[in-house]
Amino acid sequence: MKVLVIGSGGREHAITWKIKQNPEVTELYCAPGNAGINEIAIGVDIKADDVEGLLNFVKENNITLTVVGPEVPLEKGIVDLFNENGLLIFGPQKSAARLEHSKMFAKDFMKRHNIPTAAYETFSFNDKAKVFDYISNTGYPIVIKADGLAAGKGVIICSNIDEAIQTVTELFDDKIFGSAGDNIVIEQFLQGVEASVFAICDGTDYIVLPASQDHKKIGEGETGKNTGGMGAYAPADKAVTPAIMKSIRTKVIEPVLKFMKSEGNEFKGCLYCGLMIDKTGEPFVIEFNTRFGDPETQVVLPLINSDITEMFIASASGKIKDYELKLNNNFCCTVVLASDGYPDKYETGKEITGLNEAGGDAIVFHAGTKNENGKILSAGGRVLSVTGISALGLKEAINIAYHNAANMNFENKYNRTDIGLKGL
Numbered sequence: 001m002k003v004l005v006i007g008s009g010g011r012e013h014a015i016t017w018k019i020k021q022n023p024e025v026t027e028l029y030c031a032p033g034n035a036g037i038n039e040i041a042i043g044v045d046i047k048a049d050d051v052e053g054l055l056n057f058v059k060e061n062n063i064t065l066t067v068v069g070p071e072v073p074l075e076k077g078i079v080d081l082f083n084e085n086g087l088l089i090f091g092p093q094k095s096a097a098r099l100e101h102s103k104m105f106a107k108d109f110m111k112r113h114n115i116p117t118a119a120y121e122t123f124s125f126n127d128k129a130k131v132f133d134y135i136s137n138t139g140y141p142i143v144i145k146a147d148g149l150a151a152g153k154g155v156i157i158c159s160n161i162d163e164a165i166q167t168v169t170e171l172f173d174d175k176i177f178g179s180a181g182d183n184i185v186i187e188q189f190l191q192g193v194e195a196s197v198f199a200i201c202d203g204t205d206y207i208v209l210p211a212s213q214d215h216k217k218i219g220e221g222e223t224g225k226n227t228g229g230m231g232a233y234a235p236a237d238k239a240v241t242p243a244i245m246k247s248i249r250t251k252v253i254e255p256v257l258k259f260m261k262s263e264g265n266e267f268k269g270c271l272y273c274g275l276m277i278d279k280t281g282e283p284f285v286i287e288f289n290t291r292f293g294d295p296e297t298q299v300v301l302p303l304i305n306s307d308i309t310e311m312f313i314a315s316a317s318g319k320i321k322d323y324e325l326k327l328n329n330n331f332c333c334t335v336v337l338a339s340d341g342y343p344d345k346y347e348t349g350k351e352i353t354g355l356n357e358a359g360g361d362a363i364v365f366h367a368g369t370k371n372e373n374g375k376i377l378s379a380g381g382r383v384l385s386v387t388g389i390s391a392l393g394l395k396e397a398i399n400i401a402y403h404n405a406a407n408m409n410f411e412n413k414y415n416r417t418d419i420g421l422k423g424l
Contacts, residue, residue: 001022001024001025001026001027001064001065001309002025002026002027002028002029002061002062002063002064002065003019003025003027003028003029003063003064003065003066003067003309004029004030004031004044004054004057004058004061004063004065004066004067005019005028005029005030005031005037005041005066005067005069006030006031006048006054006066006067006068006069006070006073006078007030007031007048007068007069007070008030008032008033008034008037008048009034009069009070009294009367009368009380009382010294010295010297010298010334010336010365010366010367010382010384010385011069011070011292011293011294011295011297011298012030012033012034012037012069012070013034013036013037013298013365013366013367013385014297014298014301014302014365014385014387015067015069015292015297015301015308016028016030016037016040016041017040017301017363017365018301018304018308019067019308019309020040020041021307022307022308022309022310024309025309027042027061028040028041028042029041029042029043029044029057029061029063030042030043030044031043031044031045031046031047031048031054031057032044032045032046032047032048034366034367034368034369034370034379035366035369035370035371035376035377035379036364036365036366036369037366038371044057048069048070048072048073049072049073049076051073051076051077051078051081052081054066054073054078055078055081055082055085055087058082058087059085059087063087064088065088065089065090065309065312065313065316066082066087066088066089066090067089067090067091067312068089068090068091068269068291069291069292070291071097071100071101071149071289071290071291072149074091074092074094074097074100074101074290074291075094075097075100075101075149076094077093077094078091079091079092079093079094079097079268079269080093080094088313088316088317089316090268090269090270090312090313090315090316091268091269091270091290091291092267092268092269092290093265093266093268095264095265096260096265096266096267096268096269096290097290098265099256099260099267099271099288099289099290100149100272100287100288100289100290100291101148101149101290102147102148103145103146103147103148103154103185103287104122104147104183104185106287106288107120107122107185107187108122109259109260110285112259113255113259114255115251115252115255115256115285116251116252116282116283116284116285117187117284117285117286118143118187118188118189118190118284118286119187119188120185120186120187120188121134121185121186121187122147122183122184122185122186123183123184123186124182124183124184125172125182125183128168128172131168131184131186132165132168134186135158135161135164135165135168135186136161138186140158140159140160140161140164140189141157141158141159141160141189142157142158142164142186142187142188142189143155143156143157143158143186143187143188143189144156144158144164144167144168144171144184144185144186145184145185145186145187145287146171146177146180146181146183146184147180147181147182147183147184147185148177148179148180148181148182148183149180150177150180150181151228153177153225153226153227153228153343154177154180154181155226155287156226157189168184171184172184190276190278190284190286191276191278191279192276192277192278192279192284193213193239193276193277194213194214194216194239194274194275194276194277194286195211195212195213195236195239195240195275195277195283196211196212196213196214196232196236196272196273196274196275196293196296197209197211197240197245197248197253197272197273197275198270198271198272198273198292198293198296198300199253199270199271199273200269200270200271200311200315200320201253201257201267201268201269201270201271201315201320202268202314202315202316202317202318202319202320202321203257203261203266203267203268203318204257204261204318205257205320205321206253206254206257206271206320207311207320207323207325208245208248208249208253209300209303209304209325210234210235210236210300210303210327211234211235211236211237211239211240211245212232212233212234212235212236212293212296212299212300213232213233213234213236213239213422213423214229214231214232214274214293214295214296215229215230215231215232215416215418215419216229216230217230218230218342218343218416219416220416220417220418221418225343225344226343227338227342227343227381227382228294228343228381228382229293229294229295229296229336229382230295230335230336230338230415230416230419231295231333231334231335231336231385231415231416231419231420232293232295232296232298232299232333232334232419233299233331233332233333233334233394233397233398233419233420233423234296234299234300234303234331234332235303235331236423238423239277239423240277241281243281244277244281244283247281247282247283248273248275248283251283252273252275252283252285253271253273256271256288257271267290268315268316268318269290269291269315269316270289270290270291270292270315271288271290272288272289272290272291272292272293272296273285273288274286274287274288274289274293294367294385295334295336295382295385298332298334298363298365298385298387299332299333299334299387300332302330302332302363302387302389303327303328303330303332304325304326304327304328305326305327305328306323306324306325306326310323311323311325328391329391330389330390330391330397331389331390331391331392331393331394331396331397332387332388332389332397333387333388333394333397333398333400333401333419333420334365334385334386334387334388334401334419335385335386335388335401335402335405335415335416335419336367336382336384336385336415336416336419337382337383337384337385337386337405337408337410337413337414337415338381338382338383338413338414338415339368339378339380339381339382339383339410339412339413339414340412340413340414341381341412342381342382342414343381346381346412347378347411347412348368348377348378348379348380349377349378349379350377350378350410350411350412351375351376351377351410351411352369352376352377352378352383352384352408352409352410353408353409353410354407354408354409355376355408357404357407357408358386358404358407358408359400359403359404361388361389361390361400362386362387362388362389362400362401362403362404363386363387363389364384364385364386364387364404364408365384365385365386365387366383366384366385367380367382367383367384367385368380368381368382368383369383369384378410383410383413384405384408386401386404386405386408387401388400388401388402388403388404394420394423394424395424397420398419398420398421398424401419401420402417
């Protein structure tokens with residue numbers, strides 16, 4: 001088998017690492033890859049959003065399976081294009097990927113089909129008078145979301161009217177997220193425990209992977225700005241009990257598959273359910289993503305013993321019910337090492353040391369790195385994702401992650417020190 005993974009982050013490194021374990025995969029490519037991925041796969045100099053370039057590469061190299069990591073190629077319709085050319089690809093078609101690339105589409109869909117989510121209103125750039133009237137007369141806190149893709153950063157919690165006015169101004173006038181902020185969703189602030197659940201779907205059937213918990217905020221104790229994710233742990237069994245998982249299946253995943261299909265938007269690929277579990281144990285959808293989450297992938301995939309290449313093929317070819325998911329009894333924690341200043345301005349090009357010092361129970365997934373003249377340099381806001389794995393419990397997995405993270409160094413390295421603690 002020849003396999004191509006699309007993307008260049010920690011998520012894609014984890015996917016590539018797991019696919020590499022299949023002995024039938026004779027050639028493994030990643031476009032565009034990074035310094036870590038390129039040690040285990042052949043890096044292809046094609047950007048993740050160059051869907052025509054990727055199509056040509058797959059045709060010319062007789063690639064058996066393509067796995068889409070990030071959201072942008074899905075929004076650009078890469079799955080539709082590959083399907084039209086008779087090529088096997090893991091991910092949803094463009095119309096189904098709207099669950100992620102339009103918050104308004106997702107909220108309206110959930111409202112139509114009674115899928116539990118926060119109460120909300122939507123506004124466009126032309127509704128400025130309406131939006132300022134609304135935020136002047138609503139209760140706080142509220143959550144303001146850019147409608148389009150904003151690299152996981154388009155969600156702002158506002159605790160008072162001044163913060164709400166500033167946020168709306170930044171979205172509509174300052175265009176901090178470009179056209180992604182031309183339309184916005186304002187919703188009620190939900191309280192409870194957050195959890196991430198991946199459902200691998202084939203349009204009709206699905207399997208669920210172990211639940212995880214992301215740590216979205218830049219600061220300790222979930223404070224400061226939203227990021228793409230500063231760390232995660234799995235399994236999140238205390239947050240998502242078997243009873244809660246049953247509710248997630250029946251109230252969220254199954255209605256999504258049923259009604260997306262009935263509306264002509266059959267969903268294949270990974271449905272990422274970002275959830276808030278309230279004090280009664282009821283799950284509410286905060287957001288859907290239509291691909292694996294980052295950094296949750298780095299703690300979920302090491303829990304899987306069965307082959308994920310077969311899982312991707314089963315999803316893409318409508319046979320997920322024939323796939324036998326096998327899990328181990330491990331616990332995982334991943335700590336993201338970021339460039340100081342992230343998620344705002346940050347410096348790159350800093351040499352990374354200590355990469356060869358990772359212990360046997362730790363895996364270092366590269367997120368934003370490049371290889372230049374034999375040196376590994378930082379090349380992004382999130383630079384490394386250091387995952388600790390232990391059969392002894394979450395506490396040990398956390399200790400392994402932090403012990404190894406301490407050995408990795410680059411100028412102005414930043415990481416949170418409380419990843420995984422809410423799972424203990």
